[in-house]
Amino acid sequence: MSQQTVNGDAFENLLREERRFPPSPDFAAAANVHEDIYAAAEDRTAFWADQARTRLTWSKDFEETLDWSDAPFAKWFVGGKVNAAYNALDRHVENGLGDRVAIHFEGEPGDTETITYADLTERVKRAANAFESLGVQEGDRVAVYLPMIPEAVVTMLACARIGAVHSVVFGGFSADALRSRIDDAEAKLVVTADGTYRRGKPSSLKPAVDDALAEPGHTVEHVVVVRRNGQDIAWTEGRDLHWTELLDAASPEHTAVGHDSEHPLFILYTSGTTGKPKGILHTTGGYLTQTAYTHSVVFDLKPESDVYWCTADIGWVTGHSYITYAPLINGATQVMYEGTPDSPHQGRWWEIVEKYKVSILYTAPTAIRTMMKWGSDIPAKYDLSSIRLLGSVGEPINPEAWMWYREVIGGSGGKAEPAPIVDTWWQTETGAIMIAPLPGVTATKPGSAQVPIPGIAVDVVDESGNSVPNGHGGFLVIREPWPAMLRTIWGDPERYKDTYWSRFDGMYFAGDGAKKDDDGDIWLLGRVDDVMNVSGHRLSTTEIESALVSHEWVAEAAVVGAADPTTGQAVVAFVILRGEAEIPDGEDASAALRAHVGKEIGPIAKPKHVLVVPELPKTRSGKIMRRLLKDVAEGRDPGDATTLADPSVMQQIAADLRK
Numbered sequence: 001m002s003q004q005t006v007n008g009d010a011f012e013n014l015l016r017e018e019r020r021f022p023p024s025p026d027f028a029a030a031a032n033v034h035e036d037i038y039a040a041a042e043d044r045t046a047f048w049a050d051q052a053r054t055r056l057t058w059s060k061d062f063e064e065t066l067d068w069s070d071a072p073f074a075k076w077f078v079g080g081k082v083n084a085a086y087n088a089l090d091r092h093v094e095n096g097l098g099d100r101v102a103i104h105f106e107g108e109p110g111d112t113e114t115i116t117y118a119d120l121t122e123r124v125k126r127a128a129n130a131f132e133s134l135g136v137q138e139g140d141r142v143a144v145y146l147p148m149i150p151e152a153v154v155t156m157l158a159c160a161r162i163g164a165v166h167s168v169v170f171g172g173f174s175a176d177a178l179r180s181r182i183d184d185a186e187a188k189l190v191v192t193a194d195g196t197y198r199r200g201k202p203s204s205l206k207p208a209v210d211d212a213l214a215e216p217g218h219t220v221e222h223v224v225v226v227r228r229n230g231q232d233i234a235w236t237e238g239r240d241l242h243w244t245e246l247l248d249a250a251s252p253e254h255t256a257v258g259h260d261s262e263h264p265l266f267i268l269y270t271s272g273t274t275g276k277p278k279g280i281l282h283t284t285g286g287y288l289t290q291t292a293y294t295h296s297v298v299f300d301l302k303p304e305s306d307v308y309w310c311t312a313d314i315g316w317v318t319g320h321s322y323i324t325y326a327p328l329i330n331g332a333t334q335v336m337y338e339g340t341p342d343s344p345h346q347g348r349w350w351e352i353v354e355k356y357k358v359s360i361l362y363t364a365p366t367a368i369r370t371m372m373k374w375g376s377d378i379p380a381k382y383d384l385s386s387i388r389l390l391g392s393v394g395e396p397i398n399p400e401a402w403m404w405y406r407e408v409i410g411g412s413g414g415k416a417e418p419a420p421i422v423d424t425w426w427q428t429e430t431g432a433i434m435i436a437p438l439p440g441v442t443a444t445k446p447g448s449a450q451v452p453i454p455g456i457a458v459d460v461v462d463e464s465g466n467s468v469p470n471g472h473g474g475f476l477v478i479r480e481p482w483p484a485m486l487r488t489i490w491g492d493p494e495r496y497k498d499t500y501w502s503r504f505d506g507m508y509f510a511g512d513g514a515k516k517d518d519d520g521d522i523w524l525l526g527r528v529d530d531v532m533n534v535s536g537h538r539l540s541t542t543e544i545e546s547a548l549v550s551h552e553w554v555a556e557a558a559v560v561g562a563a564d565p566t567t568g569q570a571v572v573a574f575v576i577l578r579g580e581a582e583i584p585d586g587e588d589a590s591a592a593l594r595a596h597v598g599k600e601i602g603p604i605a606k607p608k609h610v611l612v613v614p615e616l617p618k619t620r621s622g623k624i625m626r627r628l629l630k631d632v633a634e635g636r637d638p639g640d641a642t643t644l645a646d647p648s649v650m651q652q653i654a655a656d657l658r659k
């Protein structure tokens with residue numbers, strides 16, 4: 001463990017944070033839940049059983065709430081049958097809500113589409129029939145490599161409807177990364193698009209699928225292609241099929257049957273501490289229950305009047321839980337936006353908020369810090385008075401960004417009381433929000449996610465697994481199983497046990513450092529393992545190091561996540577070149593290596609800096625001292641280097657850096 005130790009100094013500063021923002025009396029009075037929910041959730045099993053029955057429509061009721069007899073392999077709502085798509089769609093139409101808008105789609109070029117629950121239901125039924133006609137059956141895996149367009153939601157729900165397991169791969173991942181995920185899940189079908197738009201220009205996706213499938217040995221039978229930007233694309237007859245043709249030919253009638261509560265719903269790959277991404281497996285009943293519940297209590301969703309917008313990409317867990325599943329299960333009206341925040345201008349997000357009267361906005365600290373940098377005068381040009389709740393996710397939010405979010409976004413439009421902020425801590429693995437204030441109940445503190453949501457048992461423990469007293473820090477753990485927990489790592493149950501359940505006996509180890517303040521509120525302090533968090537995206541140091549050493553010039557590489565004022569952390573790589581490396585004249589080795597990482601993993605993994613160094617700092621036993629590299633990458637004096645085999649290495653690196 002741990003080149004990134006829990007940062008005590010930063011925490012001491014946070015602890016001096018004394019601002020408290022209690023909910024306004026009006027907000028509290030109208031809130032979906034009140035203080036008494038914490039007491040109601042004390043009998044955890046009964047509480048979750050109640051949530052499952054009130055939030056979802058089951059085609060067969062469950063017999064047992066939790067089977068933990070084979071821990072850490074959990075079964076929730078045992079014996080129950082439920083269909084995710086029926087819950088997200090058909091039942092709303094049956095309840096007379098077919099005309100309610102499900103999705104306001106805003107394309108980057110400015111094209112829009114308004115999709116009602118009735119429309120979306122029909123599209124999903126057609127897609128379900130189309131996928132079945134291609135031989136996709138219950139349990140088969142479908143890889144989804146799509147931009148932020150409604151077809152992504154349609155595809156995921158169509159898979160869920162027929163019991164196929166979707167594996168969404170973020171469009172920013174490379175062909176190689178896509179292929180390894182297709183292979184690991186043995187996907188039968190790929191759903192993709194010709195491309196999308198990025199900063200006003202068409203950008204492509206289908207060529208990456210063609211590259212990924214170029215070498216034989218994969219399990220893919222068909223590729224369904226959505227036409228989004230009309231670019232010329234290569235076409236493999238027999239394998240490639242047009243989305244529109246398929247759906248037009250498919251029947252709009254399809255009956256959803258209930259799937260077992262523990263039926264796999266999706267696999268989502270995420271970075272761990274080793275080079276190989278982990279396929280996090282989520283199943284149906286528990287996942288849907290906790291996502292729907294949290295979406296209602298943490299965002300205080302009023303489905304009949306709110307307009308909700310989560311800015312995440314569908315390729316990440318936030319997009320799965322809080323775009324595709326929870327909002328639709330709860331019958332919400334939501335905005336879906338395809339593009340970047342600065343296209344065609346830096347006010348695009350606020351223009352969207354004004355246009356659709358967004359009332360609940362859920363985004364990441366990186367975006368907030370970026371907008372802060374662009375200046376408060378940009379959001380000030382728009383009418384943001386519709387906003388009544390703000391959410392944050394993905395990384396720790398610093399108090400300065402929190403206050404800006406509150407005052408400039410939440411307080412805009414001359415509101416007497418700015419909108420409450422909910423800082424939500426969770427992970428791909430947890431499936432749904434775990435730690436967050438409740439907006440009508442909790443007095444919020446800038447920078448702290450504060451309290452486990454009702455029904456969840458979170459703690460901070462020391463090295464030996466003992467709960468730390470208030471005012472102390474340690475490792476974040478989850479003490480009891482929870483409904484939306486991952487069930488395993490796809491194809492690797494041992495790795496599931498080792499990664500999450502072996503560090504502390506009987507507790508889930510999240511990989512995050514945390515502290516409890518004097519009130520017992522939780523402050524998240526970042527990862528304590530070799531996982532970096534760049535703009536809220538999880539990246540593995542090992543995976544990037546492997547990508548670098550796969551380049552013929554590179555002998556050795558060490559990667560660290562250095563603190564960055566905008567992206568939270570930035571990837572900084574130190575490489576030693578091979579003696580025989582033949583670098584063409586005029587070629588910039590650092591730039592070439594950055595591009596190489598982009599090709600191997602994807603543009604999101606490109607290091608901000610690649611520094612060519614003569615040596616890496618190593619202990620006498622040969623272990624790379626990443627802590628010292630992090631110090632220099634963050635501009636600090638690396639201090640004590642006496643444990644190094646060659647203490648002069650750090651001076652050399654620091655001197656090179658200054659040059």
Ligand code: PRX
Nearest residue numbers: 393394395396423424425426427428524538
């Ligand atoms: O380090 C924590 C950080 O993001 C990690 C999970 O990343 P991922 O699985 O990609 O899911 C991100 C979206 C749910 C965590 O281990 N993290 C997430 N939310 C917060 C956070 N750190 C601090 N505060 C948060 N609110």
